[in-house]
Each structure stands twice: as structure tokens, then as C-alpha cells.
Amino acid sequence: MAYFTIFASRNDIKDIGGLVHEVFADGFKVTGGAPGEKEMTVHPKGWFKNNKITIRVASEDTDPDYFANNIPGMTGFYDRIPFADEDLKRRVMIQISVINTMLAIETEKEYGKDDLERFIKLAAKVDGIGFIPDGTLLDRDGRVIVYPDGSSDAADFSPRACTRKIRGEDRTTPEGAERKQRSLAYLKEKQVPYVEHLPELPPLSELKVRSREEIARRAAALLIVIQYACDVAQEGDLAESKAFVTGLLDRFGVKDALTEAEKDLLEQAEPEYQDAVNLVWQYEAYWALLWALGVVDSLDFPDHPCDSKAAIEAVSSCSGFDEFLERTALRRAEDMLDEADKIYRLHWACVNDRIRGREPAAGLNESVVMERRRALFWMIGYRDEAWDDISMDT
Structure with missing residues (x-):
């Protein structure tokens, strides 16, 4: 034997x-x-x-x-x-x-x-x-x-x-079960495979949804630092780019909304190319923030990148943070949680196809899905995780 x-x-x-x-x-x-x-x-x-x-x-x-x-x-x-x-x-x-x-x-x-x-x-x-x-x-x-x-x-x-193994035994609630079934119906409509045993997300009463101002500050800070990451990835003039981005952060008063990883990128004498590319992909997370703030009408099926020109215009057309905040209207927490549940199950489909060596179902773009999940899970306060530490388990 x-x-x-x-x-x-x-x-x-x-x-x-x-x-x-x-x-x-x-x-x-x-x-x-x-x-x-x-x-x-x-x-x-x-x-x-x-x-x-x-x-x-x-x-x-x-x-x-x-x-x-x-x-x-x-x-x-x-x-x-x-x-x-x-x-x-x-x-x-x-x-x-x-x-x-x-x-x-x-x-x-x-x-x-x-x-x-x-x-x-x-x-x-x-x-x-x-x-x-x-x-x-x-x-x-x-x-x-x-x-x-x-x-x-x-x-x-x-x-x-x-x-x-991470969360312990799964549990169910009437609210979570209903939300899960709506998500599964959506996946069926889009012809995306799914599994029934993927857990429910917690009910809204157990989450701490972030405020309109907190989401708006994260959005403005993220967009600004992404511009620097783009210059790093494209080997631009970093001294000029850093001065420009720092000035914008001061003008909008959102420097304290940067994550530790974003601060590190700005402070590095020779930023890592891959770190910059990873941050550029967060345009997709930023787009989800704009949706939650009512600036973007809807979140399209995540099989393509967002409209970066419109994404930049949402903040760059404002004289400062107060004007940007005035243009926002926070969506219902229930809607944010619904989108988080859908993206969680779409992420499972992406990972499942990748593990099996198949093309993503329905043309899903896993990078778009992951970054949208980052923003949605952060906004609903899932497990109170920091932006850079959002779990991507499926």
C-alpha cells in the first residue's frame, strides 16, 4: 500500500x-x-x-x-x-x-x-x-x-x-436569511454560481454603519492619494506629485482620513510599484463610497472598471470638503447591507472559479469585486475592521 x-x-x-x-x-x-x-x-x-x-x-x-x-x-x-x-x-x-x-x-x-x-x-x-x-x-x-x-x-x-474556523458556527436570523435569498436570486438572474452554505451577514442591529461625513472624508482622502499612486505606477515626477497631493489633502482637510498604508506610500522615498498599483485599484472601492453617498446612481454588475473620469470629477469639481459633503445624501443602511451581501457572494464565485482554473462566471472582474467589497464591508462596520484590514475570506 x-x-x-x-x-x-x-x-x-x-x-x-x-x-x-x-x-x-x-x-x-x-x-x-x-x-x-x-x-x-x-x-x-x-x-x-x-x-x-x-x-x-x-x-x-x-x-x-x-x-x-x-x-x-x-x-x-x-x-x-x-x-x-x-x-x-x-x-x-x-x-x-x-x-x-x-x-x-x-x-x-x-x-x-x-x-x-x-x-x-x-x-x-x-x-x-x-x-x-x-x-x-x-x-x-x-x-x-x-x-x-x-x-x-x-x-x-x-x-x-x-x-x-474564523467565525465559529454560522447562525441565521430572519433578516439575514431573507437578505441572503434576495442575493441568491440576483446571482441566479446573472447566471453566477453560488453555494447555499455561505453564511449570512449579521443583521443591521448588530452593525455600526459609518456616518455620511466619515464616508465622505474617506472618499475624498482616497481619491486624492490614488492620484499620487497613479504617478508612482506611471513613473511620473513624484516630488511634484507629492506636493500637489499634499496641497489637496490640506485644502480638503482630510489628511487624518488616510490609512496607515496610504501614509506610508506618501512618505516612502522610493515607493513600491506594486503598492501603488494595489492602491490604484481602489478606484473601485472609492466608486462604492460615492454610490453610498448618493453621488453615483447605481452599482453596475462588477464585470468592468468604474468611470474614472466621473469618479475624479465628483471631488475635483468642489472647492473643498464642505462643498463635496453638501452634494451627498447617504443611502439607507439596509441598501448598503444588501449590496455587501451580494458582493460577498459574488466574491465567492470569483474565488471558486480561480481555484478551479476557470474564467470568472459572467465576466466578473475579481479585482473590482474585492475593492467594492472592501468599501461596502467598511461602511457597514463589519467586525469593526479597519480599511486596510477588511477580511476577504469566502
Whole structure:
């Protein structure tokens, strides 16, 4: 017998059977895999191919004793490995701490390179990591996260955690359930895939929606600093650009509405190109702020960038912050929460397609979706997270 194990952090295991069927669709016969079934067998087709594969699926819900007994041992094993990179060790330990799903793969004979590639493909589809019996961990691309001697080929590994592990057990409320169903109806209309188990957002009574002035100050400050980020990305005259942007921040009196990351970008002698590009994408977050302030009529389906010319004009046409604020009228908190719920589910669709190597459904632009989510979640006060720290879990 030979073994390969996939560990993951997932909200449930209902779709794993289907993912196994996808991976072994060509040249194999798969038995089992219906929702609720914990074991599948995979038989290669052909006279001279007889290496039977058995896949057993377990989760904290179906086999709590396994996880209670084995995860502490796994933690201790990797804690003893002399990692060459201590930060990588920290990330590996975080990943182990949120594991709640296991796919135990057993082959009758030693598996070869082609089999291993399929196992890794399955790990990618379930968003998990691979474990080889000698203790080697593999990431979703088949790179080695860590060897038993502590070396690594994937120092950029990032842990993945499902929402159940981050927030605990999901709960439902009449308001949240109704909002969720409206969002799902919208996704159906747009022919965007979805999952029923993605949690509800909290009811409005549990959120602290930000004020019109706070949103307006964030919008003005963000637009202004984006102009500097554009010059950084386009290798413009940074001294001139910084002087211009600083003057605008003073004129509008919104310097204190900058985030720490934005302040850092302005203060860096040689700003990082990627930091600037990331900030330029926040035009999409700014557009959502303008919508909440009643400056933009509606939030279009997020399959294209916003109108940057109109976005700039919204603030640049004003002599100062007071004039800009006078032109705004805050939308209902219920409407903001509705949009936040929709974008949350659209983000799941983007991530799901990316993980599966598919083009985004309905032409969704994941960068637009993420930045719109940043603004909407910030405005509704979700978990009271700061602008730069908005969670992007799905």
C-alpha cells in the first residue's frame, strides 16, 4: 500500500465527491462520492492498469475523534522540525490549527508521477495541502512547503481557513436569511454560481454603519492619494506629485482620513510599484463610497472598471470638503447591507472559479469585486475592521 493525504479547512464536504469525479474523469471509473458518502474507489480503465485507489473523506463533523486525536500530534511533529524560515513555520502552524477536513488516499501499489499530479490537482480543487508519509507538505501547486529537514520550495505559502474556523458556527436570523435569498436570486438572474452554505451577514442591529461625513472624508482622502499612486505606477515626477497631493489633502482637510498604508506610500522615498498599483485599484472601492453617498446612481454588475473620469470629477469639481459633503445624501443602511451581501457572494464565485482554473462566471472582474467589497464591508462596520484590514475570506 502507498499513501497520500490531503488536509483542508472547509465549511463542509458536500462537494468533495464531485471534485473527485472531476479529477478522475478521464481514464478512470469512480465509484461512490454522493453527498454523505465517506469512501470512494477509483479504478483505472484498461487491461494493464490495475492500481486501485481508495479515497476516504473525514471532517470534524463526521469524525471528531480523529481530529481531536491527530491534529495535536501533527502540531507537535511540525513544531519540532527545524524550519529554515521561522515565519513560514508560523504560517504552517496556523494552517494546521484550522484543518477540519481530510482526504486519505490509499493505492494498492506505489503511485507514480501521473498519480501524484492527480492527487495534487485534487488538493488544489479542495483548497488543501498534501501530506506525504515522510512528513513532507506540498502546496496546491505541488511545491514543497516544508521537507522533514526544514527546507522549503514554497516560502510564499499562505494558510487558508474556512469561515467556520474564523467565525465559529454560522447562525441565521430572519433578516439575514431573507437578505441572503434576495442575493441568491440576483446571482441566479446573472447566471453566477453560488453555494447555499455561505453564511449570512449579521443583521443591521448588530452593525455600526459609518456616518455620511466619515464616508465622505474617506472618499475624498482616497481619491486624492490614488492620484499620487497613479504617478508612482506611471513613473511620473513624484516630488511634484507629492506636493500637489499634499496641497489637496490640506485644502480638503482630510489628511487624518488616510490609512496607515496610504501614509506610508506618501512618505516612502522610493515607493513600491506594486503598492501603488494595489492602491490604484481602489478606484473601485472609492466608486462604492460615492454610490453610498448618493453621488453615483447605481452599482453596475462588477464585470468592468468604474468611470474614472466621473469618479475624479465628483471631488475635483468642489472647492473643498464642505462643498463635496453638501452634494451627498447617504443611502439607507439596509441598501448598503444588501449590496455587501451580494458582493460577498459574488466574491465567492470569483474565488471558486480561480481555484478551479476557470474564467470568472459572467465576466466578473475579481479585482473590482474585492475593492467594492472592501468599501461596502467598511461602511457597514463589519467586525469593526479597519480599511486596510477588511477580511476577504469566502
